[in-house]
Amino acid sequence: MIRLTSLTALLSLVVALAACGPPPPPPRLAIVILLDAARADRFSCYGYERQTTPHMDALAQRGAVFLRHFSQGTTTRAALPTLLYSRYFALPVFPASSAVPLTEPGNLFRRWDDASVSLPAAVSADGFRTAAISAHVWLRDETRFVQEFDELVELPAALDEGHVSADAAQVVDAALDWIGRHADRDALLYLHVMDTHFPHEFGPDAARFFGDRPAPVERFSAAGRPRDTDTPLTPDERDYLDALYDGSLAATDREIGRLVDALDAAGRLEATSIVVTADHGEHLMEVPGRFAHGGAWYDAVAHIPLIVFSPGEVQPQRSDALTDLVDVMPTLLRVLDVDLPSGKALDGIDLLSEHPALQREAEYAFFERGVRGRDGKLLLGKGDEQTLSDGTTPQGLSYFDLRADPHELQDVADSHPAQVEALLEVYRDRLERPYRRFVESVSNVQPKLAFAIAPRDMIFAALPAAVAPQRLATACEEPGGGWMLCRRTIDNWLLATQGAPPLKMGIAIPAGPYRVTLNVVGQGLVRLGVSGTGGDAGVAAEHALDGGAFSVDGELRGTDVSLGEVQIRDGVFRMSLAPVGDGCLLLRRVGFEPLLPGVDPGASDDERLERLRELGYVR
Numbered sequence: 001m002i003r004l005t006s007l008t009a010l011l012s013l014v015v016a017l018a019a020c021g022p023p024p025p026p027p028r029l030a031i032v033i034l035l036d037a038a039r040a041d042r043f044s045c046y047g048y049e050r051q052t053t054p055h056m057d058a059l060a061q062r063g064a065v066f067l068r069h070f071s072q073g074t075t076t077r078a079a080l081p082t083l084l085y086s087r088y089f090a091l092p093v094f095p096a097s098s099a100v101p102l103t104e105p106g107n108l109f110r111r112w113d114d115a116s117v118s119l120p121a122a123v124s125a126d127g128f129r130t131a132a133i134s135a136h137v138w139l140r141d142e143t144r145f146v147q148e149f150d151e152l153v154e155l156p157a158a159l160d161e162g163h164v165s166a167d168a169a170q171v172v173d174a175a176l177d178w179i180g181r182h183a184d185r186d187a188l189l190y191l192h193v194m195d196t197h198f199p200h201e202f203g204p205d206a207a208r209f210f211g212d213r214p215a216p217v218e219r220f221s222a223a224g225r226p227r228d229t230d231t232p233l234t235p236d237e238r239d240y241l242d243a244l245y246d247g248s249l250a251a252t253d254r255e256i257g258r259l260v261d262a263l264d265a266a267g268r269l270e271a272t273s274i275v276v277t278a279d280h281g282e283h284l285m286e287v288p289g290r291f292a293h294g295g296a297w298y299d300a301v302a303h304i305p306l307i308v309f310s311p312g313e314v315q316p317q318r319s320d321a322l323t324d325l326v327d328v329m330p331t332l333l334r335v336l337d338v339d340l341p342s343g344k345a346l347d348g349i350d351l352l353s354e355h356p357a358l359q360r361e362a363e364y365a366f367f368e369r370g371v372r373g374r375d376g377k378l379l380l381g382k383g384d385e386q387t388l389s390d391g392t393t394p395q396g397l398s399y400f401d402l403r404a405d406p407h408e409l410q411d412v413a414d415s416h417p418a419q420v421e422a423l424l425e426v427y428r429d430r431l432e433r434p435y436r437r438f439v440e441s442v443s444n445v446q447p448k449l450a451f452a453i454a455p456r457d458m459i460f461a462a463l464p465a466a467v468a469p470q471r472l473a474t475a476c477e478e479p480g481g482g483w484m485l486c487r488r489t490i491d492n493w494l495l496a497t498q499g500a501p502p503l504k505m506g507i508a509i510p511a512g513p514y515r516v517t518l519n520v521v522g523q524g525l526v527r528l529g530v531s532g533t534g535g536d537a538g539v540a541a542e543h544a545l546d547g548g549a550f551s552v553d554g555e556l557r558g559t560d561v562s563l564g565e566v567q568i569r570d571g572v573f574r575m576s577l578a579p580v581g582d583g584c585l586l587l588r589r590v591g592f593e594p595l596l597p598g599v600d601p602g603a604s605d606d607e608r609l610e611r612l613r614e615l616g617y618v619r
Contacts, residue, residue, distance in 0.1 A: 026271040027185050029271060030123070030189070030274075034083070038196045038304060039278075042245065046305065052249045056256055056257075060309075061316060063308050064309075064317045064319060066307075067319060069305065071304050072326060074294050074302065075280060080094075080279055081093045082325050082326050083329065089435055094144065094145050115437070121148055121341075122338060124150070126186070128187055128338075129185055131178055131188075132190040132192070133153040135170070135194040135195075136194055155171065167251075167255075168255035183268075196248050196252055196278075196282075198292065202247075205246070207243075209247055229285060232288045241284055242284065275308055277306045281300055281301045282300065302372075308332075314335060322363060322373075326346070326347045327348035327349050327351050329348055330346050334353070364430070366431060369381070375402055377399070377402055379396075379398040387428075397413050449594070452590060455485055457507070458506065458507050460503065468486065473552055475584070476497055481499030481501070494587040500585075502577065516573070516591065517560045517561060518563065519561075520559060520561055520586060522585040522586055523546060523547065523550075525542060525544060526543050526545055527575060529573075549583070550583040560591070
C-alpha cells in the first residue's frame, strides 16, 4: 500500500511537471557595439601584427568574422542611417538642431519610404525593450536616431578634465547598469563608443606600443592630430601616430572584455548576441594629405570590422565575402529570430544565409556613388548617383586597380574601359531600385526641428569665386571688391570683400513660418525677397547686420543676427547681402527655427558646440 501510494504520488508529480512544460528560455539580449572611426586592419583578428584587440578576438573565435566588410559612408552622419535602416540611400538621422547646425536643403523635402523600418523598431514589434547608450555628442533626444529607441542614456563628458566624450569605461558601466535593470525581458542595446575617434591621448597603451624613446610631440597637437597633414611623416612620427591610434583601440578592447566578463559571470553570455562594427574607418596619413575621415570612399575609411557573436546561433567562421554595413540589420534579425513587420523591406542581406542567390552579392561592396570588387573600385563624382534614374553616363568616374595600387593613388579609368563598364553595370543593377525609391519619397511638410543651411548649399544669382580656406587670411586686403565661396565641409563660408555689390541668393525651404538668424562676421545689410518677408507679401524687408569688427584672428564663430519671423510662401527663401563700410562681411550659415504650435525649436547648446569643435566637426 505504501508502494502504491508512493507510485501514485510519483506519477502525479510527473503529470504535474509535464503540465508545466520545459522552463522558458532566458530573455534574449542583443548588444550592438559601434566603435567610431575604427579601422578593420588595426584589429588583431584581421591580421594586424600588434595585439590590439585580444578580447574582441575571443568573441571572433567563437563567432563570425567578416574580413571584407565596408561602410556605406565615410562620416558618422552618412553611415549611421545605413546601419539603422539597412538602406543604401538614407536621410540623415541627425542633426537638425542648433547644437549641430547644418543640414542640406534636399533633405528637407524628403521622407523615409513606406517600406523602411529601423532595427530598434523591428525588434520592438517582437517584444524587445531598446536603448541607446552614446558617447557621441550628436546623438541627442530630439534626433531621429534616438527617437527610434525606447530610451537614450546620454553620457556627459568631463570637459574640465579635457575629455570631449565619455570614455569606453563609462559606456560599459552604463551598459551593465541598464542590462541589470532590464534582465527580465528581451532587450536590444546600442553602444556608441568614441575612444577610437580623435582626439587620442598618449596614455599607457600608446606608451607601450611606442616604447621608451622621446616622442615627436612638436609635430602633433595635444589632441594627437598632425599639425601639417601634407608633409610625409618621419619614421618616428609614423610610429607615434600609430601608437596613439592603436593605444585607444587597445583601451577600448579592454572595456569590451570587461563587459563580456560581467555577462559571463552573471550567467547571461550564452544567451547574448553581440555585434561589433564601426561607422567608418580613419585615414592615418599613410598617404600624405589624407587624414581623419570624410571625403572619397577609399578603403582606409571604408573598410571596417564586423564580428557577430551568438552562441548556438552563429558557428565560428571567417568569411572572405565582400559585405556591407546595410547587411548588419538583416543578419542580426535572423540571429534573434525576429521577422520583419508586414510591408517592410531591407536593402541588405542576411550574411549567414547559404542561399545561392546571395553568392553574387559576396563579390561586391557598394557605396551610394561607388562599387568595389575584389580587384578594382569604381567611384562616381558627386551628384552622379542621379544617373541611376535618368540612364545617362556618369561624368566623374574614377577607377582604381586595387591589386597594383592598394592605396588608391592612380585613377586608371581611361586605360581600363572594360573594367569600368563592368562595375558600372553592377552598380546600376544593384542600386537603381533603392535610389528610385529614395528620390520618389518626397515631402513638402515643414520640419519640426531647427536647422541651418551653409553657404555651399545656397543658389546664387552670380556664382562667387571658389576659394580654399587659406584664402580668408588675405582676401580682405585684395583690391577689386568681390564675392568668394569656400565649400569645405568644416571651413564653409561666403565672403564679401570691401565694395562688393549686393549678391542675390536663395535656399530651398518648405513653406511655413520660421524665425531666421544669420551667423555673420563684419558689418552688412540683408534684404529679404518677396517669398520670405517680414511683412506683407511683395514688400521687402531690410535688416542691418552687426557681426562685430571683421577679423580672421582666432576662430570664426560669428554673431547670430535675428531677422525675426519670416513667412516662406513658395518653397524658397530669398535674400540679398552686401557689405557696408570699409570692411568685409562673412556669412557662415542661415538658421531656421520652425514656428509650429506646441513645438519648442530648441535653444543653442554652447557646451555641445564646444565638444563638437574639439572633435573637429564644426567651427
